[in-house]
Amino acid sequence: MDTPERHRPVNAPPDATDAPDAPDAPDAQGGDGLERMRRRGDEFLSAGDSAIEGVLSSDSVGFLKHVRQTGGQ
Amino acid sequence: MGVETEYALSGRYKNGAPVERGLILGGLMDRVRETRPSLRCGGGGGGVFLATGGRFYMDCGHPEYATPECADPWTAARYVRAGDKILTELGASLASRLEGEPELSFFRFQVDYDVPGTTWGCHESYLNRSAPNVLSGALLPHLASRILYAGAGGFNPLSEGIQYTISPRAWLLKHDISSDSTGNRGIVNTREESLAAPGWRRLHLLCGESLGSDVATVLRLGTTALVVVAAERGSLPIDEVALASPLDALRTFAADPSCTKTAPLAGGGSASALDIQWTYLRAIEASRLAGELPSWAGELCSLWRRVLSDFEDDPESLSRSLDWRVKADLTDRWLDRRLSEAGLDRAWVRGWTAILDTLRNRLRRTPFDGWGVRALFEARGEPALSALKPAVREAVRLGIAVDTLPLFLEIRRQLHEIDVHVGEIGRGIFDQMAQRGLLSGQLFGEEEVNRATHGPPTEGRARHRGEAVREMAAKGSDGCWADWTRVLDGQTQRTLSLHDPWLDAPVWKSLKDTETPSLARLRAQTVLGAFS
Numbered sequence: 001m002d003t004p005e006r007h008r009p010v011n012a013p014p015d016a017t018d019a020p021d022a023p024d025a026p027d028a029q030g031g032d033g034l035e036r037m038r039r040r041g042d043e044f045l046s047a048g049d050s051a052i053e054g055v056l057s058s059d060s061v062g063f064l065k066h067v068r069q070t071g072g073q
Numbered sequence: 074m075g076v077e078t079e080y081a082l083s084g085r086y087k088n089g090a091p092v093e094r095g096l097i098l099g100g101l102m103d104r105v106r107e108t109r110p111s112l113r114c115g116g117g118g119g120g121v122f123l124a125t126g127g128r129f130y131m132d133c134g135h136p137e138y139a140t141p142e143c144a145d146p147w148t149a150a151r152y153v154r155a156g157d158k159i160l161t162e163l164g165a166s167l168a169s170r171l172e173g174e175p176e177l178s179f180f181r182f183q184v185d186y187d188v189p190g191t192t193w194g195c196h197e198s199y200l201n202r203s204a205p206n207v208l209s210g211a212l213l214p215h216l217a218s219r220i221l222y223a224g225a226g227g228f229n230p231l232s233e234g235i236q237y238t239i240s241p242r243a244w245l246l247k248h249d250i251s252s253d254s255t256g257n258r259g260i261v262n263t264r265e266e267s268l269a270a271p272g273w274r275r276l277h278l279l280c281g282e283s284l285g286s287d288v289a290t291v292l293r294l295g296t297t298a299l300v301v302v303a304a305e306r307g308s309l310p311i312d313e314v315a316l317a318s319p320l321d322a323l324r325t326f327a328a329d330p331s332c333t334k335t336a337p338l339a340g341g342g343s344a345s346a347l348d349i350q351w352t353y354l355r356a357i358e359a360s361r362l363a364g365e366l367p368s369w370a371g372e373l374c375s376l377w378r379r380v381l382s383d384f385e386d387d388p389e390s391l392s393r394s395l396d397w398r399v400k401a402d403l404t405d406r407w408l409d410r411r412l413s414e415a416g417l418d419r420a421w422v423r424g425w426t427a428i429l430d431t432l433r434n435r436l437r438r439t440p441f442d443g444w445g446v447r448a449l450f451e452a453r454g455e456p457a458l459s460a461l462k463p464a465v466r467e468a469v470r471l472g473i474a475v476d477t478l479p480l481f482l483e484i485r486r487q488l489h490e491i492d493v494h495v496g497e498i499g500r501g502i503f504d505q506m507a508q509r510g511l512l513s514g515q516l517f518g519e520e521e522v523n524r525a526t527h528g529p530p531t532e533g534r535a536r537h538r539g540e541a542v543r544e545m546a547a548k549g550s551d552g553c554w555a556d557w558t559r560v561l562d563g564q565t566q567r568t569l570s571l572h573d574p575w576l577d578a579p580v581w582k583s584l585k586d587t588e589t590p591s592l593a594r595l596r597a598q599t600v601l602g603a604f605s
Contacts, residue, residue, distance in 0.1 A: 023187070040262040041389075043511060044393060044402075044506065044511045045403075045406055047408075047505070047509060048406065048407075048502065048506065049406065049407070051403075051502040051505050051506065052403065052494075052502060055490075055491070055497070056491065056502070060483070060487050060490040061486060061487070063490055064185075064186070064490060064493070065187075066083055066085070067083050067493055068185050068188060068191065
């Protein structure tokens with residue numbers, strides 16, 4: 001069976017799953033926790049925007065129909 | 074426990090022409106046989122068993138992977154992710170061999186929005202000792218409320234408008250309990266097929282959805298397995314959480330991304346999905362103290378507690394880990410931007426949604442029942458125009474310009490397309506963000522997933538199936554096959570029984586000593602198959 005250590009999120013720093021940083025605790029990069037979370041949130045959203053723009057086709061109807069043809073049960 | 078995932082697919086040549094579906098499905102089976110150790114499925118089942126102990130096959134026009142049986146939810150979630158990887162590798166291998174090198178894509182996707190009823194399932198199996206109808210009372214409130222963390226997110230497939238939902242599949246379930254797996258599906262499925270020795274049973278659930286978040290998959294499987302164990306031991310306060318109507322409650326919870334709505338309880342009063350989940354967790358933690366649960370229960374309960382606490386204290390954190398929260402954030406933001414560009418707002422979306430859903434209900438039992446709204450608007454002639462008049466009057470009453478309907482329908486379709494692309498395996502929106510480290514619910518590194526694409530789990534019968542597949546494929550597998558309960562070596566006339574789910578050591582026996590009428594029939598099929 002897997003050990004607990006292997007159940008940590010792959011991108012989590014040590015102990016991040018057990019003891020989240022206090023929101024206002026200074027971090028090693030010189031910012032504060034809230035600022036770091038905000039930056040990460042912005043990065044998440046702008047990455048999502050780019051990813052969506054990158055995948056939307058000019059023919060949604062055709063794309064959805066094409067996928068539908070492999071419909072499940 | 075184990076998971077079966079049905080994948081949607083798309084194949085396009087560079088000029089946009091579609092790849093014929095049979096070419097993809099047949100090609101994937103050819104590639105899996107040529108690139109991976111495998112044994113064909115016996116017993117009339119299609120596809121092959123792999124050295125992972127899992128099964129890869131084609132079902133109803135789509136590829137499907139059933140993980141090997143796993144002893145804990147982390148291992149099971151890792152094998153789910155491995156299934157994604159196996160399929161994408163086969164797809165890449167196939168694409169490079171097809172003329173024109175088309176682009177093949179595979180998706181974790183739940184429901185077809187234009188043809189409600191068409192779904193891609195993600196079924197779960199749990200080993201236990203009790204009949205499904207004995208467990209159903211304890212399971213129903215859990216299954217109705219676990220969508221809090223196990224919902225895939227998407228849009229209500231029964232709405233003609235735009236309604237975000239925590240669980241698209243919830244809307245296509247028709248009963249609390251049912252034995253039907255393709256049409257009249259229930260929250261709890263009562264099909265009995267143990268695939269193990271007498272005394273063992275397999276609870277087979279088909280209300281779940283395929284997920285990209287590892288944390289969500291672990292919780293979905295781990296909490297349900299614990300509920301099954303606790304229910305068998307009578308350790309759950311079923312009366313406290315029994316719902317007046319589980320199906321109605323599921324839909325109430327699915328329609329409420331704020332997660333605050335409550336559903337009536339059978340004994341009076343009401344409870345939110347979060348209330349119900351807390352009740353289960355506390356009851357199971359109490360029974361854990363009595364040493365009644367698996368060794369991994371403590372760690373699972375800690376994760377469960379942390380996620381439920383986050384719903385109360387830090388819900389924002391969940392929008393970076395749970396599928397439905399990630400999807401909600403991304404589609405909300407896209408929709409707001411699209412509306413802003415057009416000088417419109419959410420009231421416009423709510424208005425058209427109400428108008429179109431009212432119209433659809435009004436058209437039931439008329440000649441236009443089931444017509445798509447676009448088809449109705451594009452139809453010529455008095456009957457169609459008459460059918461539309463109430464909708465037009467309602468739009469005017471709400472101050473919505475009727476000529477904005479095409480834009481509404483376009484945005485709706487684009488949201489559905491985004492939903493498909495969020496779940497594209499490997500290069501979709503969710504997986505892109507996971508690869509960039511922007512999601513916090515991903516538990517397994519590439520190396521761990523790779524291992525699960527090649528070898529079996531270390532516990533139980535899946536280990537011996539996987540090892541047998543590897544050994545027999547290496548020496549040439551003519552006349553050999555596997556299924557969930559046995560492996561047959563036609564060359565040495567021996568069979569390995571896998572009826573014991575916790576089989577510790579493999580014992581191969583001569584077919585002469587184990588022959589039964591059904592095995593003889595299967596063996597005859599195998600011999601015939603080898604020469605066909």
